[in-house]
Amino acid sequence: xxxxxxxxxxxxxxxxxxxxxxxxxxxxxxxxxxxxxxxxxxxxxxxxxxxxxxxxxxxxxxxxxxxxxxxxxxxxxxxxxxxxxxxxxxxxxxxxxxxxxxxxxxxxxxxxxxxxxxxxxxxxxxxxxxxxxxxxxxxxxxxxxxxxxxxxxxxxxxxxxxxxxxxxxxxxxxxxxxxxxxxxxxxxxxxxxxxxxxxxxxxxxxxxxxxxxxxxxxxxxxxxxxxxxxxxxxxxxxxxxxxxxxxxxxxxxxxxxxxxxxxxxxxxxxxxxxxxxxxxxxxxxxxxxxxxxxxxxxxxxxxxxxxxxxxxxxxxxxxxxxxxxxxxxxxxxxxxxxxxxxxxxxx
Numbered sequence: 047x048x049x050x051x052x053x054x055x056x057x058x059x060x061x062x063x064x065x066x067x068x069x070x071x072x073x074x075x076x077x078x079x080x081x082x083x084x085x086x087x088x089x090x091x092x093x094x095x096x097x098x099x100x101x102x103x104x105x106x107x108x109x110x111x112x113x114x115x116x117x118x119x120x121x122x123x124x125x126x127x128x129x130x131x132x133x134x135x136x137x138x139x140x141x142x143x144x145x146x147x148x149x150x151x152x153x154x155x156x157x158x159x160x161x162x163x164x165x166x167x168x169x170x171x172x173x174x175x176x177x178x179x180x181x182x183x184x185x186x187x188x189x190x191x192x193x194x195x196x197x198x199x200x201x202x203x204x205x206x207x208x209x210x211x212x213x214x215x216x217x218x219x220x221x222x223x224x225x226x227x228x229x230x231x232x233x234x235x236x237x238x239x240x241x242x243x244x245x246x247x248x249x250x251x252x253x254x255x256x257x258x259x260x261x262x263x264x265x266x267x268x269x270x271x272x273x274x275x276x277x278x279x280x281x282x283x284x285x286x287x288x289x290x291x292x293x294x295x296x297x298x299x300x301x302x303x304x305x306x307x308x309x310x311x312x313x314x315x316x317x318x319x320x321x322x323x324x325x326x327x328x329x330x331x332x333x334x335x336x337x338x339x340x341x342x343x344x345x346x347x348x349x350x351x352x353x354x355x356x357x358x359x360x361x362x363x364x365x366x367x368x369x370x371x372x373x374x375x376x377x378x379x380x381x382x383x384x385x386x387x388x389x390x391x392x393x
Contacts, residue, residue: 057361061332062298065143100377135169136218138302194349217307245290261345294386300326
């Protein structure tokens with residue numbers, strides 16, 4: 047056996063969404079902050095993302111998280127989140143996977159009944175509290191970065207659907223959110239393909255028609271993901287949604303940062319208050335619990351301080367190799383399985 051690259055990965059999923067964690071074989075990228083490290087990965091080491099996410103080793107339904115030493119002294123670990131078309135500053139399902147792997151593999155010492163894990167993310171520090179029992183990370187609840195609304199009920203011209211109204215909000219990345227029930231959808235598993243087509247068309251339209259930039263970090267810009275939702279059912283009942291991850295496929299989880307972005311919208315509309323809960327449900331029936339912990343401002347904009355709770359499970363241990371003669375050192379893709387638009391970038 048010959049190899050010129052060896053990367054070890056712990057397989058994991060959070061409420062159905064794959065968020066595997068690299069535990070060896072990748073050096074920390076250069077950068078004075080986690081955001082700078084993420085940008086270094088994007089500019090100089092994107093071959094690693096393609097190697098792990100593209101075929102024959104990966105697939106469009108997978109995310110991979112790179113562990114690094116933290117930069118902030120108050121954090122336990124840093125993480126860089128790699129998705130099929132981009133690097134994102136923050137992701138709820140990926141953070142839950144990463145914390146679960148850190149604790150269950152012993153990289154961070156597990157304490158029962160709860161372990162606090164401080165994560166250094168490109169979006170900022172995130173405090174996670176893991177409920178632990180009998181050596182298992184039973185659940186993870188984290189206090190997300192501040193989330194805010196960019197615009198409400200903005201007209202958006204979407205190919206094949208005409209003018210639709212979209213809310214845009216930041217939950218760790220920017221979301222365009224559309225009430226899919228107003229377009230005739232019930233948000234059930236049988237509609238997955240049609241919802242993916244709609245969501246990808248909304249994303250492309252939103253990126254072209256909405257100028258969206260984080261007021262504190264101009265490097266975070268543009269709509270990354272689309273949430274197709276149903277009306278808020280109240281705190282005691284689940285609210286169905288699906289988030290369409292570029293290049294066009296449904297998130298299997300209810301989407302953590304999407305839940306946070308949705309709560310920012312609901313707070314702006316007066317449908318939620320501090321202390322209220324949103325139970326978000328995915329197309330496969332998995333659930334995240336979101337709660338508004340408090341309020342703040344971001345560059346003069348009203349913002350919420352949300353929390354998100356969910357579960358993750360380790361699925362396996364993997365070692366990925368690259369034979370020196372392999373003609374596809376960074377993998378390959380075909381549009382028949384790689385989402386709707388079949389791209390490895392947002393544009």
